[in-house]
Amino acid sequence: DAKTTQPPSMDCAEGRAANLPCNHSTISGNEYVYWYRQIHSQGPQYIIHGLKNNETNEMASLIITEDRKSSTLILPHATLRDTAVYYCIVRVEGGGADGLTFGKGTHLIIQP
Amino acid sequence: DTGVSQDPRHKITKRGQNVTFRCDPISEHNRLYWYRQTLGQGPEFLTYFQNEAQLEKSRLLSDRFSAERPKGSFSTLEIQRTEQGDSAMYLCASSPLGRSRETQYFGPGTRLLVL
Numbered sequence: 001d002a003k004t005t006q007p008p009s010m011d012c013a014e015g016r017a018a019n020l021p022c023n024h025s026t027i028s029g030n031e032y033v034y035w036y037r038q039i040h041s042q043g044p045q046y047i048i049h050g051l052k053n054n055e056t057n058e059m060a061s062l063i064i065t066e067d068r069k070s071s072t073l074i075l076p077h078a079t080l081r082d083t084a085v086y087y088c089i090v091r092v093e094g095g096g097a098d099g100l101t102f103g104k105g106t107h108l109i110i111q112p
Numbered sequence: 113d114t115g116v117s118q119d120p121r122h123k124i125t126k127r128g129q130n131v132t133f134r135c136d137p138i139s140e141h142n143r144l145y146w147y148r149q150t151l152g153q154g155p156e157f158l159t160y161f162q163n164e165a166q167l168e169k170s171r172l173l174s175d176r177f178s179a180e181r182p183k184g185s186f187s188t189l190e191i192q193r194t195e196q197g198d199s200a201m202y203l204c205a206s207s208p209l210g211r212s213r214e215t216q217y218f219g220p221g222t223r224l225l226v227l
Contacts, residue, residue: 034214043114043203043218044155087154093212099145099170099205100214102154 004088009107018075020106022088025069032093033064033071034100037084044087044102047073051093083110114138116219118204124225125194132190133222137206144187145216146179147203148172155203161187194226 005023012018024033034049048055048062050071055062061074075082087105115138125131137144142163147155158177160168163184173179176194181187191198201223205216 032212032214041220043116043205043221044216045114045218046215049212049214085154089214091214093214099147099157099160099168100155100216101157104152104154 004090004103006086006088006103006106008104009109011109011111012075012078014080014110014112015077018078018082018108018110020073020075020086020088020108021070022073023070024088024090027068027090028092030092031090033062033068034089034091035060035062035073036087036089036100036102037082038087038105039081039084047086078108078110080110080112082108084108114217114219116204116206116217118202118219118222120222121220122223122225124227126227127194127196129194130190130192131194131224132188133202133204133224135187135189135204135219137186137204138208138217139185141206141208141217142184143207143209144181145205145207146187146189147205149201149203149221150199158189191224194224196226199224199226 035047036044038044050062064071085105117136119134144161146158149155159179161181176192179189201221203221205218207216
């Protein structure tokens with residue numbers, strides 16, 4: 001799996017858009033970008049994933065640059081409940097039987 | 113609540129004792145994963161089941177650890193002769209066939225403290 005780089009922490013004001021960057025400059029053509037988050041004392045929660053097109057669901061939007069070397073997870077209207085550690089994972093879909101490789105992620109703190 | 117449950121939620125034990133954790137995945141999910149998470153780190157993969165078959169084990173899974181999934185339903189993770197370094201959150205996740213293996217649903221975890 002390609003390596004990812006994320007800032008260790010970020011702040012965002014409640015009600016504003018939270019933009020979480022992820023660098024994956026060594027991503028290969030068949031690797032997807034996955035995002036999970038982990039709220040304190042809970043298990044990780046799947047958010048979204050994409051290959052090269054931008055993706056949107058009820059939780060977030062994923063913007064992948066044209067060269068696919070970086071991506072941004074966007075939470076459009078952040079709430080206090082969005083305070084969590086956000087993990088960016090790059091992986092071939094269905095590749096291998098082993099589990100996900102989580103880094104240290106970005107600790108996003110939503111300020112009231 | 114994802115529908116994946118784990119029991120117990122917390123366990124305190126003394127070094128050298130055996131402990132067993134249980135995971136009940138979402139009923140129609142045939143893939144089941146165990147992870148371990150220490151403070152300040154992301155989860156680390158331990159092992160993977162497809163139905164009752166254990167298909168993958170991480171090198172982190174020492175011979176003191178054993179996992180089972182009889183009948184392809186619930187799973188148990190046993191740690192024998194616990195050590196203080198085993199103190200961690202143990203997470204279970206499941207995913208269905210027909211969806212990306214990477215879209216996993218995690219339980220709340222079992223927090224183990226070895227004294």
